[in-house]
Amino acid sequence: MLEKARTRLQAWTPRTFDGERAHAAVLLPLIDAASPRLLLTRRAAHLSQHAGQVAFPGGKRDAGDPDPESCALREAEEEIGLPRERVELIGRLSDRRSRHGLIVTPVVGIIADGLDFRPSPAEIAALFEIPLATLLTDPRRHTDVIDDARGRLFVPSYTFGEHVLWGLSAMMVVELLAVAEEFFDPALIAALGDELDELEQHGALTRAGIGRGHAHQHRPDIRGDSIRWLTPDHPAQRHYLMTLASVRDAINRALFLGLFEFEAHFARYPVGAFYQRHVDSFRGRANRIISSVTYLNRDWPDDGGGEMVSYAPGDETRELGRVAPRAGTFVCFLAEEMPHEVLPARLPRASIAGWFRRNSSLGSIIDPAR
Ligand SMILES: O=C(O)CCC(=O)C(=O)O
Numbered sequence: 001m002l003e004k005a006r007t008r009l010q011a012w013t014p015r016t017f018d019g020e021r022a023h024a025a026v027l028l029p030l031i032d033a034a035s036p037r038l039l040l041t042r043r044a045a046h047l048s049q050h051a052g053q054v055a056f057p058g059g060k061r062d063a064g065d066p067d068p069e070s071c072a073l074r075e076a077e078e079e080i081g082l083p084r085e086r087v088e089l090i091g092r093l094s095d096r097r098s099r100h101g102l103i104v105t106p107v108v109g110i111i112a113d114g115l116d117f118r119p120s121p122a123e124i125a126a127l128f129e130i131p132l133a134t135l136l137t138d139p140r141r142h143t144d145v146i147d148d149a150r151g152r153l154f155v156p157s158y159t160f161g162e163h164v165l166w167g168l169s170a171m172m173v174v175e176l177l178a179v180a181e182e183f184f185d186p187a188l189i190a191a192l193g194d195e196l197d198e199l200e201q202h203g204a205l206t207r208a209g210i211g212r213g214h215a216h217q218h219r220p221d222i223r224g225d226s227i228r229w230l231t232p233d234h235p236a237q238r239h240y241l242m243t244l245a246s247v248r249d250a251i252n253r254a255l256f257l258g259l260f261e262f263e264a265h266f267a268r269y270p271v272g273a274f275y276q277r278h279v280d281s282f283r284g285r286a287n288r289i290i291s292s293v294t295y296l297n298r299d300w301p302d303d304g305g306g307e308m309v310s311y312a313p314g315d316e317t318r319e320l321g322r323v324a325p326r327a328g329t330f331v332c333f334l335a336e337e338m339p340h341e342v343l344p345a346r347l348p349r350a351s352i353a354g355w356f357r358r359n360s361s362l363g364s365i366i367d368p369a370r
């Protein structure tokens with residue numbers, strides 16, 4: 001598992017705060033064991049900031065720290081007595097802004113099992129470890145709704161005995177799990193890619209349009225992909241639909257969204273094709289609640305283009321982020337909220353776009369599937 005985490009973190013582009021230097025750093029220590037564990041601390045009760053809270057070892061950058069890694073390693077050495085030469089750094093996660101306005105860069109490191117820590121009583125009240133496998137079951141006790149400069153965030157709060165892991169540290173854990181864990185088996189992604197190739201060779205794709213029912217029209221100036229709806233008749237497609245049904249259940253458990261159905265289509269964007277900025281559902285008019293996209297492109301080059309660009313809900317000019325369409329990458333977002341577009345690609349681009357639906361009719365408007 002850590003082998004994968006290593007390669008996946010290396011390929012990950014964490015978000016940074018534009019033009020702002022990170023002012024603090026923390027170390028997420030991953031203990032190398034058959035079932036890897038994450039090492040956490042509870043800060044001493046008498047500290048001036050974040051007293052008694054669960055956190056990763058770390059702190060503010062010194063003049064002597066050339067980068068966030070040096071800062072995190074120095075702090076970990078001071079706080080828990082972890083010698084820096086015992087840490088194999090494997091990557092960074094996205095910067096986070098603390099409640100006090102501090103920008104924190106998380107760095108991830110692997111350490112051996114059975115190291116002898118020496119927590120500093122001045123700073124640390126307790127050290128504890130949580131298996132990644134436990135965190136992957138999403139054992140949240142509740143969900144905190146946090147309004148942040150980037151929008152509203154739903155952040156899990158986990159309780160482990162007397163320790164509560166929440167806030168910034170929980171966000172870091174969620175990102176680590178999302179990056180390090182391979183959600184889809186690469187063999188499934190490859191099989192889906194092969195099925196799409198085959199459908200294309202048999203002329204089974206149709207040019208995608210925009211609008212539903214009578215309003216449906218082909219507008220290659222707006223979107224240039226060709227599609228085919230997934231069916232459970234093919235093993236790989238069935239497996240994909242079943243996996244997404246488990247995602248639906250997990251989302252319903254955590255967020256009470258009442259998602260009911262899932263529909264998805266393969267999409268092939270020829271070289272140079274794009275999909276202009278749009279939202280996938282119009283507020284109150286339809287029942288697509290969450291959009292999902294899974295990319296199928298093996299060995300996608302850094303300069304391949306074809307990124308999906310997302311924009312801030314309510315401010316379509318503010319870019320939120322870009323996702324390269326690399327095989328196995330999976331994205332999910334609120335269908336009515338988030339404008340997004342597909343940039344032209346240098347190579348044919350393959351994906352599966354899907355929607356979790358709520359089954360409802362609103363007055364006289366009955367929203368049909370598709
Ligand atoms: O392929 C993508 O990245 C997004 C596709 C999309 O926005 C859509 O099909 O509605």
Ligand SMILES: [Fe+2]
Binds near residue numbers: 278279280291340
């Ligand atoms: Fe879309």
